[in-house]
Amino acid sequence: MNAPLEILLMICLIALAFITVQxxxxxxxxxxxxxFSLICSFTYLTYNAPDVAIAExxxxxxxxxxxxxxxxxxxxxxxxxxxxxxxxxxxxxxKERKVFTTSFEHFMMEKGFEPQMIPTHIEENPLGHNDCxxxxxxxxxxxxxxxxxGIRYLEPEIKEYLESxxxxxxxxxxxxxxxxxxDDNEEQ
Amino acid sequence: xxxxxxxxxxxxxLLPFIIMFGAYVVINGADSVGGxxxxxxxxxxxxxxxxxxxxxxDIDMRYMKTAERIFLLxxxxxxxLFIGQSMGMRYITGRVWMxxxxxxxxxxxxxxxxxxxxxxxxxxxx
Numbered sequence: 001m002n003a004p005l006e007i008l009l010m011i012c013l014i015a016l017a018f019i020t021v022q023x024x025x026x027x028x029x030x031x032x033x034x035x036f037s038l039i040c041s042f043t044y045l046t047y048n049a050p051d052v053a054i055a056e057x058x059x060x061x062x063x064x065x066x067x068x069x070x071x072x073x074x075x076x077x078x079x080x081x082x083x084x085x086x087x088x089x090x091x092x093x094x095k096e097r098k099v100f101t102t103s104f105e106h107f108m109m110e111k112g113f114e115p116q117m118i119p120t121h122i123e124e125n126p127l128g129h130n131d132c133x134x135x136x137x138x139x140x141x142x143x144x145x146x147x148x149x150g151i152r153y154l155e156p157e158i159k160e161y162l163e164s165x166x167x168x169x170x171x172x173x174x175x176x177x178x179x180x181x182x183d184d185n186e187e188q
Numbered sequence: 189x190x191x192x193x194x195x196x197x198x199x200x201x202l203l204p205f206i207i208m209f210g211a212y213v214v215i216n217g218a219d220s221v222g223g224x225x226x227x228x229x230x231x232x233x234x235x236x237x238x239x240x241x242x243x244x245x246d247i248d249m250r251y252m253k254t255a256e257r258i259f260l261l262x263x264x265x266x267x268x269l270f271i272g273q274s275m276g277m278r279y280i281t282g283r284v285w286m287x288x289x290x291x292x293x294x295x296x297x298x299x300x301x302x303x304x305x306x307x308x309x310x311x312x313x314x
Contacts, residue, residue, distance in 0.1 A: 058229040
């Protein structure tokens, strides 16, 4: 029908498929897959198949993308709150924090999970928010305090990792919070 | 499930238009682009938007399942009516028949996809 447009769309399809396979984070991969479906439906349009194009746009781009994202959220996304307390914001401290968070993220990705690191600043008691996060890392001058909530199956591995990878001059302590859905809501 | 005000407000505004578009695709499927399946999928996307607006509100699955079965039965009966029509009993003709079939398929697909989605969201968890 329209040769240059068709070729352009085809190239986009191949590029998006390649990116989808090669991306490290699974959530981005799901989004790229949605974009792939959208371009795919445009390609169907150039082949005079608007029926198939509508079906592809609705099912490939909307339904399957949302289902994939929900599945990822249910099983693999670990929300990490990274609380930065007041300390002298020297370059060395910033660099050390950066190294810590980056290596922690890499550890999560190796385990097959999706770390979602959110730098935050919780003034009041953070434990009241324990339906929002899976891990809360409080990084102060002397120690790293980690609270975990709702990821009981992952806790031994995190502990093991922290034992081997913690910065030398910091103490690391680890607390598990009770499940929000359970009867008791207290710290264990 | 955390809530995002911008997304929720946009979804609230878009919801009736999605349903309207789906109904348009279903009804005009007979003589233009679209059809029962596509329109039904669009309307089930509206149910997904409803989940975005109210993440913790379930729908009554039993009614959905019953409705899906009833519409499947109606679809089969409609096909049998077509056989009767070809043997000379002309109750309904042409375009009306197409629209009826499309509407039945649309409602059935809506129920089916919505059941799949809500089942997945509310019952499958770690």
